[in-house]
Amino acid sequence: MTVFTKTPDQTFFDKHPYAQTPEPPYYAVIFSNQNSGLDPDDYGVTATAMEELAATQDGYLGIESTRNSEGYAITVSYWRDLDAIKNWKQNVDHTVARxxxxxxxxxxxxxxxxxxxxxxxxEQD
Amino acid sequence: MTVFTKTPDQTFFDKHPYAQTPEPPYYAVIFSNQNSGLDPDDYGVTATAMEELAATQDGYLGIESTRNSEGYAITVSYWRDLDAIKNWKQNVDHTVARxxxxxxxxxxxxxxxxxxxxxxxxEQD
Known part of the structure; x- marks a missing residue:
């Protein structure tokens, strides 16, 4: 058994599906949502495009996301500070998608x- | 289209799968995890028992959780303050389960x- 209580090393992030966040403090946007099931192909394309666009934004730290078979999802994106979140919120392409x-x-x-x-x-040894 | 920017009313929570949190500030414990797939029946029983036990704790506000078909899950529990989180962390049954x-x-x-x-x-109208 290995328990990290500080920032883990690169090996941890290479092996596991977590956002590579620095030592706190930083910000999280917790987005819990229920999918309508409408227009799923277009949703998938746009969601991928938004994740890629978010990753180019100043202050973006990473993202974790999962959705169950009933379309209930939690996506958590991580950001350096509130200004970075505000800038992403105001991004034009993101606004159209939202x-x-x-x-x-x-x-x-x-x-x-x-x-x-x-x-x-x-992580397990 | 309906957008709430403050605390939604009871009707919203009755209809939708979100933790009935009050107006901020309060605390979130964001628990992202990858299931090993080992002993899934016992895991399910214990996870349900822990959710029920957490709900009885002072300062517990609610929980949101989802897991995809590959066993990657995000569970977010909400708490009044850091003391409530600390008390839950030190709960004996919770410690055994952890x-x-x-x-x-x-x-x-x-x-x-x-x-x-x-x-x-x-929410959609």
């Missing part, structure tokens, strides 16, 4: 902006 | 404690 999300893809969502104060990680 | 999780059920995890500063939600 409006399409409200019009079509999401039945509902809950979005929370939170300041990460502590972090721990673990 | 140790079993490290020994058996989790291949890896990343846990972050974050202070929620802002929240927004949305």
């Amino acid at each position: 409006n399409k999300g409200r019009d079509t893809w999401y039945q509902s969502y809950y979005l929370r902006v939170a300041k990460v104060e502590k972090a721990y990680c673990f | 140790n079993k999780g490290r020994d058996t059920w989790y291949q890896s995890y990343y846990l972050r404690v974050a202070k929620v500063e802002k929240a927004y939600c949305f």
